[in-house]
Amino acid sequence: MEISTAVFYLIALITVGSAAVVTFSRNIIYSAFSLLGTFAGVAGLYIFLGADFVAGVQLLIYVGGILVLILFAVMLTHRITDVEITNRAAGRIPALVIVGVFLALLIQTVRETPWVKVKEVAYQPTTAKIGDLFLENYLLPFELASLVLLAAMIGAVVLSRKEIKE
């Protein structure tokens, strides 16, 4: 086995393992912290795929931003560990069956489709090209994304402030 394949399997194992802990752990603190493993593993796969800038942004936004935000929410909603997080048996088996069928379908589709053969990638910096695309082909979506982020920011402030009764 090539060394790169071995490293891929290792990263994939870490990613899937921590994703499973996120979903199936009974302790919400464990879930929140193992989200870190998934985000970091996905960032490692981005580096594998030659997307250096995206990997850096993944670490900055997801690990540095979203994960910290989730931890804040976990800590702020006090008594959250007492809140019942039991999985009701009624919904569980059908959900697992349906998702299992769905996953089998997806994997079957992926395996049967004749994908274009992977070219040998020349690893080169991607940042400049991404910047060019943002300011040429994707200018309008880029501006819209900033608008969405502004709206989200205002919405979060409005939603989470203390209500003041006059």
Place this chain on the structure above:
Amino acid sequence: MVPLDYYLILSAIIFAIGVVGVLIRRNLIIVLMSIELMLNAVNLTFIAFANSLGSMDGQVIVFFVMAVAAAEAVIGLAIVISVFRHRQSLDPQEMQLLKW
């Protein structure tokens, strides 16, 4: 060189784990985390295709997905906190005030 199928199957698995989380967990914060998992799986697919097709568009679209994911996390967690403040519970099945 790892072939494209491996990445696609890996992201299918992560996506399925996220769907399971949304369906079976009864805690809003975990549901949000699972949605982040699904978005990450989709991003991984985009980057894998961008790599194998030798195009940069996939990498650019990932940034838009990330912007939406950040907005979703911010608003979702703000809603979670205010719901918890009002009802002292995070079970989505108990949020049925508007149910007819």
